[in-house]
Amino acid sequence: MQRRMTTEELLVSFDDAIKHGHIFAYYQPQFNHSTGRMTGAEALMRWVDPEAGMQYPSDFIPVLEENDLLYFADIQMVEMTCRFLRQCIDDDIPVIPISFNMSRNDIFKHEYVEDVENIRKKYDIPVKYLRVEITETSAIGGMELMSSVIGRFHELGYIVEMDDFGSGYSSLNILKDLDVDIIKLDLNFLNGNVSGRGGIIIRSVVQMAKWLRTPIIVEGVETIEQADFMKSIGCYYIQGYLYSKPLPEEEFLEKMSLAHHEPTKSPIDLLKTFNADNFWDPNSLETLIFNNFVGGAAVFSYNEGRLEFIRVNRKYIEEIGMNISERDFIESNPWKYFETDGKKLFIDTIKKAIDSAEEETCEVWMTLTSDCCGTDRMCIRYHLRVIGNAGDEYLIYSIISNITAEKKSYRDLYESERKFAFASEHTNTYAWEYTIATKEMRPCFRCMRDLGLPPLIRNYPEPVIESGLFQPDYAEMYREWHRQLAAGIGSLEAVMPLTAARIMFKVKYTTEFDENGVPVRAYGSATPLQ
Numbered sequence: 329m330q331r332r333m334t335t336e337e338l339l340v341s342f343d344d345a346i347k348h349g350h351i352f353a354y355y356q357p358q359f360n361h362s363t364g365r366m367t368g369a370e371a372l373m374r375w376v377d378p379e380a381g382m383q384y385p386s387d388f389i390p391v392l393e394e395n396d397l398l399y400f401a402d403i404q405m406v407e408m409t410c411r412f413l414r415q416c417i418d419d420d421i422p423v424i425p426i427s428f429n430m431s432r433n434d435i436f437k438h439e440y441v442e443d444v445e446n447i448r449k450k451y452d453i454p455v456k457y458l459r460v461e462i463t464e465t466s467a468i469g470g471m472e473l474m475s476s477v478i479g480r481f482h483e484l485g486y487i488v489e490m491d492d493f494g495s496g497y498s499s500l501n502i503l504k505d506l507d508v509d510i511i512k513l514d515l516n517f518l519n520g521n522v523s524g525r526g527g528i529i530i531r532s533v534v535q536m537a538k539w540l541r542t543p544i545i546v547e548g549v550e551t552i553e554q555a556d557f558m559k560s561i562g563c564y565y566i567q568g569y570l571y572s573k574p575l576p577e578e579e580f581l582e583k584m585s586l587a588h589h590e591p592t593k594s595p596i597d598l599l600k601t602f603n604a605d606n607f608w609d610p611n612s613l614e615t616l617i618f619n620n621f622v623g624g625a626a627v628f629s630y631n632e633g634r635l636e637f638i639r640v641n642r643k644y645i646e647e648i649g650m651n652i653s654e655r656d657f658i659e660s661n662p663w664k665y666f667e668t669d670g671k672k673l674f675i676d677t678i679k680k681a682i683d684s685a686e687e688e689t690c691e692v693w694m695t696l697t698s699d700c701c702g703t704d705r706m707c708i709r710y711h712l713r714v715i716g717n718a719g720d721e722y723l724i725y726s727i728i729s730n731i732t733a734e735k736k737s738y739r740d741l742y743e744s745e746r747k748f749a750f751a752s753e754h755t756n757t758y759a760w761e762y763t764i765a766t767k768e769m770r771p772c773f774r775c776m777r778d779l780g781l782p783p784l785i786r787n788y789p790e791p792v793i794e795s796g797l798f799q800p801d802y803a804e805m806y807r808e809w810h811r812q813l814a815a816g817i818g819s820l821e822a823v824m825p826l827t828a829a830r831i832m833f834k835v836k837y838t839t840e841f842d843e844n845g846v847p848v849r850a851y852g853s854a855t856p857l858q
Contacts (some may be wrong), residue, residue: 330381338391341377342400351375351401353408354574355426357583358545358567358592361555366587367565368425368545370461371409372574373401398433399440405429406444409458410451412577417453421581424589427459427489432466435473441480455485461512463491471505478507489545493533504713510592511537515548515568527557534563536715543592565592624648624728627715628662630678631722635662638723647730648696648708665694677712682722687713691731706732758854762788762837764814764847779827799825813839813850823857832857 333341345351353371360367375383392398405428416423434440448458460481462474478488489510490503503511513533530546537544549555549568558566575583624644628637640657663671670692677690691709709729716723758779759772769788771781785791789810793803802824809820820837833854840849 331379332387333377333380333383335391337380338383338388339395339397342392342397345375345377346400346404350377351404352577353405353412354576355412355580356567356574357424357572357580357587358565359571360564360590361559361566362564363590364588365590366424366584367590367592368427368459369580369584370567371405371426371428373405373429374574393431393433396433396437398431399438402429402431402434402440403443403447406447410447410453412581413453413457414451416581416584421585422589423457424584425457425459425487425592427461429461429463429491430466430477431463432470435477436470441477441484445484456487459487459489459510461489461491462506462508475506482507491547509542511542511544512567513544513546515546515550515554530558530563531561534558534561537563545592626726626728628724628726629722630724633675637662644728647728648694648706665696667693667695670694674710677710678722678724681712681714681724682717685714687711706730707735756856758833760852762810762813762850762852764839764850767810796828797826799830809837813837813847816841816845816847826854 341350352374354374355369355371357366358368358370359365373385373389375385375388377383389398389401392401409426409428413423413426430440444458444460448455462478466474481488487509488507489512490506490508491512491514493503493511493513511533513530515530534544543565544563545565545567546558546563547567549558549566549570551570554568555566555570558564572583624641624647626637626640626644628635630636637657645657666674673690674692677688681688689709689711691707693705693707695703695705707730709731711727713725714722715725758775760775761770762768763770767786767788769785769792770783771779771785775781776783779797781792789798789806792798793800793806798806805822805824812820816839818839821834823832823834825831826833826835833856835852835854837850837852839847840851842848
């Protein structure tokens with residue numbers, strides 16, 4: 329008999345289930361569809377209660393996770409996997425790598441890496457026979473910790489797989505930031521459909537994996553048509569009911585003993601040349617890469633000074649302000665837009681990205697021309713990362729932002745400050761800027777030079793009143809001014825003595841408001857009376 333247990337029943341019986349082995353591992357093998365050889369397997373959690381029978385993982389795993397119990401079940405899987413491998417090794421049975429699942433709960437509340445390593449050492453299992461599976465969703469919200477955990481597993485020699493790739497919302501962002509060794513793509517997230525858009529997506533994932541030198545294992549393969557399709561696009565490793573359902577230990581042992589084995593290989597040898605034609609279909613990279621990133625994005629190839637854009641998204645064209653199509657941009661000579669110094673800096677940054685294997689950034693000035701917009705000079709910030717290479721040809725992923733306005737604002741600010749400093753020297757005027765919300769005052773150069781004020785004064789005006797710059801008999805009036813500025817008065821003006829010498833100055837304030845009429849800043853000046 330089989331009956332779905334209630335949450336209370338699951339929790340009450342959990343300890344006994346761990347103790348008496350009611351929670352245990354089934355194993356689903358993985359095969360190379362091209363050779364028919366077994367390449368690995370995945371340990372899958374099962375729970376068979378003595379009275380209620382088999383419980384579905386979709387029913388009990390969320391309950392365990394919500395009650396901080398999943399870690400103990402996951403560790404049980406590691407223990408059983410190592411015990412099984414030890415038995416096989418002792419009996420001289422050839423073994424294959426077996427992967428086990430690591431949940432979000434495991435790493436946030438426990439010393440999971442150390443616990444796994446201790447179990448491996450306990451059974452003396454070579455690390456090459458154990459693989460760790462993480463899910464995309466388990467990394468969201470904890471990227472830094474997950475990256476650290478993966479790094480620790482790598483230091484110990486473990487292979488780390490990303491399971492359920494594509495089932496979440498940030499697949500490429502997660503993959504970009506996590507150094508995984510194998511990608512597991514589940515056909516179930518496409519309902520097993522490899523025709524139409526589904527096939528385009530899968531084909532592009534496989535191509536991307538080749539750039540990343542990362543093998544792909546496809547899960548959920550149920551038909552020969554699915555397996556043949558995957559082989560046709562260069563993905564040979566499959567897991568699913570076509571070859572085998574998840575098996576209890578005894579059946580898996582028999583199947584593993586009879587099968588021929590081979591290792592899972594990196595697709596590095598599959599990428600001999602780079603075929604730009606694969607990128608003309610707007611659905612392929614646009615779906616898998618461009619639409620997953622915010623802003624302008626492009627993929628280009630670089631080979632000893634030769635630059636060729638393979639694909640750009642519309643946001644890229646909009647960012648640089650050109651009224652041309654993506655295809656027209658791709659077919660043009662990309663170097664013609666770069667100024668001489670900018671071209672050299674861009675090439676140096678590409679070489680740096682190749683050497684470091686990290687994202688590198690540069691800012692280059694470019695001159696762009698279009699029929700409708702004429703000629704425009706702009707500054708573009710490039711974020712460059714190598715995503716693949718074939719020999720001396722490198723595939724570069726780029727995200728850009730147009731920072732021309734930012735650069736011009738810096739230049740205008742510098743120029744205005746220079747002119748203001750020049751004018752104030754000749755008019756003998758002291759000036760400052762007051763931020764109303766934070767009560768921060770930033771004085772001009774003459775204020776700092778002549779009056780000894782620091783570049784930033786907090787809780788203004790109290791520090792200058794305490795210093796004696798504003799005289800005690802005018803201090804309360806000056807405080808009242810700042811209360812009026814906060815209340816929204818437009819301007820203030822008065823003659824008052826400043827400094828210990830009580831030199832008479834005309835002191836003025838002018839208020840700046842935001843679009844909602846809220847006072848933001850006030851600009852003050854003090855001019856000595858002749």
